[in-house]
Amino acid sequence: MRPSKIIPTRIFHNDRDEEAAKADGERYVMKSDNIGACTHSLKKTSKSTLHPAGFPVSADDPNEILGLTNYDHGTIFQSNLAIALYLLPRTRRKDALHFYNFCHWIDECIDSSTLTLQEKENILKMALQTLEELKEQRHLDPRLLEEIMQGMQMDLTINRYETFEDLRLYAWRVASAVGLVSAQLFGASGVNVNNYAEQLGLALQLTNILRDVALDAAMNRIYIPLEDLARFQVTEKEILSSSPSPQATHLFEFEAERALSFFAKARLAWEKMSPCERHLMRPARLMEAIYRTLLEKMQHDRYDLFHQRYRIGIFQKIILATQVFFSC
Numbered sequence: 001m002r003p004s005k006i007i008p009t010r011i012f013h014n015d016r017d018e019e020a021a022k023a024d025g026e027r028y029v030m031k032s033d034n035i036g037a038c039t040h041s042l043k044k045t046s047k048s049t050l051h052p053a054g055f056p057v058s059a060d061d062p063n064e065i066l067g068l069t070n071y072d073h074g075t076i077f078q079s080n081l082a083i084a085l086y087l088l089p090r091t092r093r094k095d096a097l098h099f100y101n102f103c104h105w106i107d108e109c110i111d112s113s114t115l116t117l118q119e120k121e122n123i124l125k126m127a128l129q130t131l132e133e134l135k136e137q138r139h140l141d142p143r144l145l146e147e148i149m150q151g152m153q154m155d156l157t158i159n160r161y162e163t164f165e166d167l168r169l170y171a172w173r174v175a176s177a178v179g180l181v182s183a184q185l186f187g188a189s190g191v192n193v194n195n196y197a198e199q200l201g202l203a204l205q206l207t208n209i210l211r212d213v214a215l216d217a218a219m220n221r222i223y224i225p226l227e228d229l230a231r232f233q234v235t236e237k238e239i240l241s242s243s244p245s246p247q248a249t250h251l252f253e254f255e256a257e258r259a260l261s262f263f264a265k266a267r268l269a270w271e272k273m274s275p276c277e278r279h280l281m282r283p284a285r286l287m288e289a290i291y292r293t294l295l296e297k298m299q300h301d302r303y304d305l306f307h308q309r310y311r312i313g314i315f316q317k318i319i320l321a322t323q324v325f326f327s328c
Helices: 018-023 080-085 090-111 117-138 142-157 164-186 191-211 213-218 226-231 236-240 246-272 275-280 282-300 314-327
Strands: 029-031 037-039
Touching (some): 090 142, 090 164, 117 142, 142 164, 164 191, 191 275, 191 282, 226 236, 282 314
């Protein structure tokens, strides 16, 4: 998103594990603690395939195969982005949720340990087909959609970034470009809106990377630039083995400060927006508040990233959403 994953987000498995699914004679389905899932395979059967939720659907509809025809409103509030979208008017909310589901499920499939590389590439090839109607209706920039897909493609072949500039390209594609498309779906436009979406996207992605260090390490991924590891004398082995040295705390603090710098740039862009633009961008503002709070929790704990999963509880999200709703 792993989207949050828009955005890109990382995932946990639910209580229904692979063995339980096999015991029921079903194909294994990987589900997140948010709202999405992806099938074990996109191979078509003679009559039907399986919806990510596990029931048969037509194998000819990419929306159905990718799980983009239904929303699980019972668990959607576990997602930071999804709850933010409920600040939108109903008509725009539906389109934004569709785009959110698109990014979320594709991100899950890319992160899947059960899909082959070829199957993942097939998913990316067919993915944009699911957005054709939305793209035409909301006049979405096709170049931004292509950038998003290229960012997801990077996750298939790249698991290290030498420099921050290398990482920044990835973050721009999977977060800033998603933010720019989201702004179009919100009905917002303009230089300040676009600058806010870009800077906030980078801030959110850098926060995600810091929060998910342990999860990414379990998949042999290190998104923190290698030049930063060398600067603070932290080895890849420390990260991959979840045994960070004291120097790692200084590394994580450096990465947090970098994320904060982009939050600050986003705030400057926000202050330049008109009242109307701010109103339209309330979902993004809530995302800013949630992720700033996440970052503050990590800082308060001195980055206990390998022993706990940092989250914002539903009641705190509601408080933040209320504050944003009445302030914009």
